[in-house]
Amino acid sequence: MDQTADIFAGKRRAPRVGFELPVRCKHGLTRFTAMLKDMTRFGARIEGIDATEVGEAITLLLPGQAARMAFVVWINGKTSGLEFGDPLAPEMFDTLIGDYAIGHAPQPAPPPRPIRAAA
Numbered sequence: 001m002d003q004t005a006d007i008f009a010g011k012r013r014a015p016r017v018g019f020e021l022p023v024r025c026k027h028g029l030t031r032f033t034a035m036l037k038d039m040t041r042f043g044a045r046i047e048g049i050d051a052t053e054v055g056e057a058i059t060l061l062l063p064g065q066a067a068r069m070a071f072v073v074w075i076n077g078k079t080s081g082l083e084f085g086d087p088l089a090p091e092m093f094d095t096l097i098g099d100y101a102i103g104h105a106p107q108p109a110p111p112p113r114p115i116r117a118a119a
Contacts, residue, residue: 014040019090026059027052029057039057041093063100065092
């Protein structure tokens with residue numbers, strides 16, 4: 001973990017969950033792929049952003065979700081801390097953790113129900 005992320009450890013609203021997930025982003029007219037490194041319901045740390053400033057808006061496209069507005073709250077080289085405009089719903093966050101978080105196995109699909117003959 002980088003030193004910039006460490007200085008915020010005691011100030012976060014929730015513990016971060018680790019990810020190693022490529023995500024699509026939009027900054028102004030530029031679209032690019034960045035690497036989601038960790039996240040809470042309230043924000044995220046991503047790597048691979050160029051030419052942003054604190055306070056700028058970025059649109060983040062998380063898997064299976066509508067585009068989400070986030071604001072840059074800190075920058076360290078090509079790594080940025082983002083705060084979501086609206087927090088992720090708990091069930092959406094839990095789905096992302098179950099499907100993509102480091103160290104969390106995907107949840108297996110429930111077994112199919114047996115087909116019953118009509119009475």
